[in-house]
């Protein structure tokens with residue numbers, strides 16, 4: 436059964452799960468005040484389905500079985516059968532309710548989950564890049580180059596945080612500097628266009644590498660993102676140029692999103708690529724591109740940008756929601772399933 440109402444409390448313990456293309460991560464939230472109990476990660480390929488992974492990774496960790504599950508998946512939540520974008524699992528909430536004894540299952544988008552973590556970050560969770568100060572109770576944005584380029588806004592309205600997921604990773608990426616104009620003709624078009632994710636992601640990096648290699652008339656073959664970051668660590672000039680262009684592009688897109696929602700609460704970078712290119716995010720190019728938004732340079736200089744250092748941003752966001760559902764307005768339509776026992 437699918438409901439549209441937003442619950443203002445959950446039955447505890449709540450199991451939170453971040454299901455990625457490669458790994459599934461689980462944690463338990465025992466009540467509104469309890470710290471998050473991490474249950475470790477497991478390779479999705481090691482289990483036939485999510486229920487089997489939960490039985491193996493979570494049930495041995497708790498005397499009281501979870502009554503609610505809140506799950507983040509990469510990709511859209513469409514109906515009662517939810518295939519994953521990059522893994523063989525199919526999430527079937529009604530089967531999970533029946534098979535695991537759950538009362539309720541909620542399935543959210545993975546970057547919506549990452550947005551839910553933003554208001555709670557502090558201390559070592561984040562590292563600032565450049566100037567600016569995060570304003571309290573103001574919009575935030577999370578942008579994450581991983582396998583793809585994930586994006587979500589976090590809006591503050593009526594004393595409530597409202598996560599806004601979307602397909603922002605597919606916005607257009609155009610040339611700006613004279614070097615860009617020389618480089619752009621070397622970029623392979625995807626259906627006639629250059630979307631941000633086509634360059635600024637793990638799958639995009641080899642395409643960007645081919646363009647930069649051709650533009651520099653160099654002899655290189657970079658087939659994986661790791662081969663590029665490793666070569667850049669050895670100061671290979673082509674790999675360095677690729678990551679400089681990457682960081683500049685990411686700054687530009689991050690700046691566009693900051694302008695779009697006036698993200699005075701900051702723009703936060705996550706994703707598997709980010710920690711591997713820190714040097715290129717902090718050398719000035721990223722931040723300069725972020726701020727170069729005439730006529731709004733002065734405004735942009737005040738908006739802070741951060742690298743997220745928290746190891747499990749999506750899980751952290753789901754745990755925040757599990758602890759304090761009242762603090763967030765999460766759209767539940769078509770994404771919440773309850774068992775017969777819970778129907779009043």
Ligand SMILES: Nc1ncnc2c1ncn2[C@@H]1O[C@H](COP(=O)(O)OP(=O)(O)OP(=O)(O)O)[C@@H](O)[C@H]1O
Nearest residue numbers: 455456457458581582637660661664706707708711
């Ligand atoms: N050393 C590295 N340097 C650069 N990129 C890397 C390196 N190792 C892995 N990557 C890239 O990071 C990307 C994966 O990022 P991320 O972990 O955010 O993806 P995901 O799909 O969200 O995660 P999951 O593995 O949980 O499904 C892949 O494109 C991978 O090639």
